[in-house]
Amino acid sequence: MSGRGxxxxxxxxxxxxxxxxxxFVMPNPYYLNVLNVVxxxxxxxxxxxxxxxxxxxxxxxxxxxxxxxxxISGIFTGSFGWPPWPTMLFAAVSVGxxxxxxxxxxxxxxxxxxxxxTLGFNLIVNILTVQLDDLTGGPSGYSGxxxxxxxxxxxxSDLRFYILVWSAALIALLLARNLVRSRVGRGLRALHGSExxxxxxxxxxxxxxxxxxxxxxxxxxxxxxxxxxxxxxITPKTFDIFFSVELVTMCIVGGLGSLWxxxxxxxxxxxxxxxxxxxxxxxxxxxGGILVLILVFLxxxxxxxxxxxxxxxxxxxx
Amino acid sequence: MTQPILAxxxxxxxxxxMQALSEVSFAxxxxxxxxxxxxxxxxxxxxxxxxxxxxxxxxxEAYFEGQSMLGLASHQxxxxxxxxxxxxxxxxxxxxxxxxxxxxxHGVTKREFLWALFRLPGFQAEERQVMEQAREMLEFLxxxxxxxxxxxxxxxxxxxxxxxxxxxxxxxxxxxxxxPAAGLNAAETESMARTLRAxxxxxxxxxxxxxxxxxxxxxxxxxxxLDHGCKIAEGTPAQVQAHPEVICAYLGGAxxxxxxx
Numbered sequence: 001m002s003g004r005g006x007x008x009x010x011x012x013x014x015x016x017x018x019x020x021x022x023x024f025v026m027p028n029p030y031y032l033n034v035l036n037v038v039x040x041x042x043x044x045x046x047x048x049x050x051x052x053x054x055x056x057x058x059x060x061x062x063x064x065x066x067x068x069x070x071x072i073s074g075i076f077t078g079s080f081g082w083p084p085w086p087t088m089l090f091a092a093v094s095v096g097x098x099x100x101x102x103x104x105x106x107x108x109x110x111x112x113x114x115x116x117x118t119l120g121f122n123l124i125v126n127i128l129t130v131q132l133d134d135l136t137g138g139p140s141g142y143s144g145x146x147x148x149x150x151x152x153x154x155x156x157s158d159l160r161f162y163i164l165v166w167s168a169a170l171i172a173l174l175l176a177r178n179l180v181r182s183r184v185g186r187g188l189r190a191l192h193g194s195e196x197x198x199x200x201x202x203x204x205x206x207x208x209x210x211x212x213x214x215x216x217x218x219x220x221x222x223x224x225x226x227x228x229x230x231x232x233x234i235t236p237k238t239f240d241i242f243f244s245v246e247l248v249t250m251c252i253v254g255g256l257g258s259l260w261x262x263x264x265x266x267x268x269x270x271x272x273x274x275x276x277x278x279x280x281x282x283x284x285x286x287x288g289g290i291l292v293l294i295l296v297f298l299x300x301x302x303x304x305x306x307x308x309x310x311x312x313x314x315x316x317x318x
Numbered sequence: 319m320t321q322p323i324l325a326x327x328x329x330x331x332x333x334x335x336m337q338a339l340s341e342v343s344f345a346x347x348x349x350x351x352x353x354x355x356x357x358x359x360x361x362x363x364x365x366x367x368x369x370x371x372x373x374x375x376x377x378x379e380a381y382f383e384g385q386s387m388l389g390l391a392s393h394q395x396x397x398x399x400x401x402x403x404x405x406x407x408x409x410x411x412x413x414x415x416x417x418x419x420x421x422x423x424h425g426v427t428k429r430e431f432l433w434a435l436f437r438l439p440g441f442q443a444e445e446r447q448v449m450e451q452a453r454e455m456l457e458f459l460x461x462x463x464x465x466x467x468x469x470x471x472x473x474x475x476x477x478x479x480x481x482x483x484x485x486x487x488x489x490x491x492x493x494x495x496x497x498p499a500a501g502l503n504a505a506e507t508e509s510m511a512r513t514l515r516a517x518x519x520x521x522x523x524x525x526x527x528x529x530x531x532x533x534x535x536x537x538x539x540x541x542x543x544l545d546h547g548c549k550i551a552e553g554t555p556a557q558v559q560a561h562p563e564v565i566c567a568y569l570g571g572a573x574x575x576x577x578x579x
Contacts, residue, residue: 178437182434182441183420183423184429184431185434186420186421187421189410190418193409193412194409197404197408198410198424199393200401201422201424202488203421204391204393
């Protein structure tokens with residue numbers, strides 16, 4: 001294994017160490033709650049970064065995939081009594097199928113049609129969650145979602161969910177890294193660089209774009225399901241297009257095409273609403289301002305600075 | 319006669335009202351260097367784009383080893399052993415030189431998403447082999463020292479060699495080269511000519527489009543001349559150089575004598 005390959009695992013070990021240490025250092029449930037949301041967002045952003053940063057396709061609909069995962073898990077376990085874990089899988093498969101339905105026609109086109117299609121999709125999903133109030137509870141939300149349970153161990157506290165969601169986030173990071181450092185990852189980055197050249201070398205560009213879109217949607221759906229079981233209540237507002245924009249912002253702030261950047265972006269932007277609660281109505285402006293500043297001064301994202309540290313430079317490895 | 323590696327039959331292509339190719343037919347023999355030449359706008363790049371799956375010609379046929387190749391997508395052609403380079407460089411600038419060349423093996427390897435995600439059996443062996451073959455190719459084209467550099471940082475001539483390495487690493491049976499010497503200086507062109515001959519001598523058939531006459535005449539086994547979308551001549555370099563229509567197309571209608579200079 002190359003030196004850079006070891007760098008990734010060292011980074012992963014450091015992150016895992018931090019994750020284990022945090023509950024001992026600050027057992028305050030409020031902080032754990034913030035970190036839980038960081039991990040949920042990080043899972044979505046890892047997938048989204050594969051799509052945007054590696055394959056070069058932009059989606060403004062990942063809040064909808066996140067929301068669909070949450071609502072499918074919530075409604076089927078809450079109203080119909082389905083068991084949570086299989087339902088989560090069912091949600092992921094359904095959302096993946098929906099993403100394929102959107103992606104197959106749209107990703108044949110050159111240019112950023114995916115942005116428009118996913119934006120429209122997000123609006124539709126959002127309207128449906130508000131309007132189908134018999135099923136979804138409408139604007140006030142859907143509640144009564146049961147907690148998850150692993151062999152009788154009920155995940156009903158911030159600490160327990162912390163253990164679950166951070167394990168999931170670290171696994172997602174590892175899987176994404178496996179994908180990036182492979183023939184598939186090279187194919188995705190190649191089609192980002194030049195679709196005709198990638199195709200001429202044997203990369204099935206359309207199929208790859210659809211597959212990575214579906215993969216990122218599935219990750220978002222899984223995170224959404226976890227979210228639903230964690231809070232027990234979900235509302236349409238959580239999954240509106242502004243959240244999609246926030247997710248893309250996290251990708252860009254952290255660093256497109258760097259998996260660690262996804263974590264950093266999520267870690268940096270998730271707590272911001274809490275920190276800035278005194279100027280809440282200006283939240284979107286502040287997000288926009290951060291995005292502009294990053295694009296102007298650090299177009300490769302925050303992680304590029306940290307990425308110069310040799311042991312962290314596991315991204316874009318040869 | 320043995321079966322040609324590539325045969326075009328009555329190929330036509332038009333963009334709107336503009337006839338870019340009309341009824342072009344020629345054949346390229348296996349193990350040879352075939353050049354397609356012609357003045358600007360003659361339809362050379364259009365021809366290569368038609369047979370590499372980028373355009374779909376409305377009429378005519380193209381056969382690769384006797385089998386119809388029109389209608390196949392670029393990536394399918396690559397799997398069958400047809401690769402190409404581009405006139406305006408299409409190097410993956412943000413990837414390393416080594417990674418660029420590794421992408422060249424995409425068509426001849428097969429481990430997909432699930433294998434990559436979960437490192438299923440067979441994945442690592444394939445990765446190692448890809449890495450090894452790519453490194454060998456870098457050695458062959460004098461790029462080994464630049465393996466880890468982002469390809470976009472290389473000098474123009476080196477980037478051209480990266481494109482060549484990328485198209486060659488899968489050992490295709492036919493390589494389509496769109497102006498391999500464009501933008502190269504005399505010494506680099508000379509070295510490119512040596513490389514192309516070496517590739518041919520390994521049994522790989524080459525179809526090249528070129529402006530540089532010294533390169534074409536020096537290395538080609540067969541030359542096809544296009545002008546305004548029509549084939550006006552074909553033959554050995556010596557035959558083509560002496561062909562009156564070719565002289566006319568290159569030097570203008572007024573040229574009669576002294577064109578053999």
